[in-house]
Amino acid sequence: MDGMMDKAAFPAGAYCDAVARIIAAGQRMDRFGWVPATAGNISIRLPDGTLAITRSGGHKGLLGPQGVIRVDAAGAPLLPADRPSAETLLHCQVYAHDPAAGAVLHGHSVASTVLSMAGGNELVLEGYEVQKVFAGQDTHAARVSVPIFDNDQDIARLCRVVAPHLDAMRAGYIIRGHGVYVWGADMDVALARLEGLEFLLACELERRRMR
Numbered sequence: 001m002d003g004m005m006d007k008a009a010f011p012a013g014a015y016c017d018a019v020a021r022i023i024a025a026g027q028r029m030d031r032f033g034w035v036p037a038t039a040g041n042i043s044i045r046l047p048d049g050t051l052a053i054t055r056s057g058g059h060k061g062l063l064g065p066q067g068v069i070r071v072d073a074a075g076a077p078l079l080p081a082d083r084p085s086a087e088t089l090l091h092c093q094v095y096a097h098d099p100a101a102g103a104v105l106h107g108h109s110v111a112s113t114v115l116s117m118a119g120g121n122e123l124v125l126e127g128y129e130v131q132k133v134f135a136g137q138d139t140h141a142a143r144v145s146v147p148i149f150d151n152d153q154d155i156a157r158l159c160r161v162v163a164p165h166l167d168a169m170r171a172g173y174i175i176r177g178h179g180v181y182v183w184g185a186d187m188d189v190a191l192a193r194l195e196g197l198e199f200l201l202a203c204e205l206e207r208r209r210m211r
């Protein structure tokens, strides 16, 4: 990690702190079963506007410091040989859209995968106390829409589909048959929102089973 800090325009501890938080986030997501196999990706925005993001292809519950690399705001690795997450552009898009975003999380839970494959372009959450974890929500009575976008292996094209909806998003979004993207001002907030959203998706799945 020391070599990475040579030209950094921020305090020496910031990158190491981000790496530690990303490793811990991966472990937490893994405990819930949200990052099976090599699924999921995790990033933090650093003070100079570059990102610390997971390397492509590793298990996100078993990350070490080498599993995290740096990319610029457009997603290009600072070390050209590094291969960042295949979905790096979705992270860059969130940071470009929301100057307050400090961390982005992507997981592949059973609930987000199954519910999004049931059809429709949104999942509506209403009546749940836990939906207050999302930005601007102060009552269970509100209606929180989580958009669902069709999966696409062309991530730049997927970004263009997601872009017009970002302003209205309160709880992140779901890619059909794939997983969720959630973010927050810092890693703690992003993790709380992910946990809240996944709890609500699990509730929805359970309710549909009961019908």
Ligand SMILES: CSC[C@@H](O)[C@@H](O)C(=O)COP(=O)(O)O
Pocket (backbone or CB within 6 Å): 036, 037, 038, 039, 040, 041, 054, 055, 056, 057, 058, 084, 085, 086, 087, 106
């Ligand atoms: C298990 S395949 C999952 C990938 O295709 C992708 O969706 C994913 O979440 C992880 O890709 P990665 O390039 O490791 O960030």
Ligand SMILES: [Zn+2]
Pocket (backbone or CB within 6 Å): 039, 040, 041, 087, 106, 107, 108, 178, 179
């Ligand atoms: Zn994915």
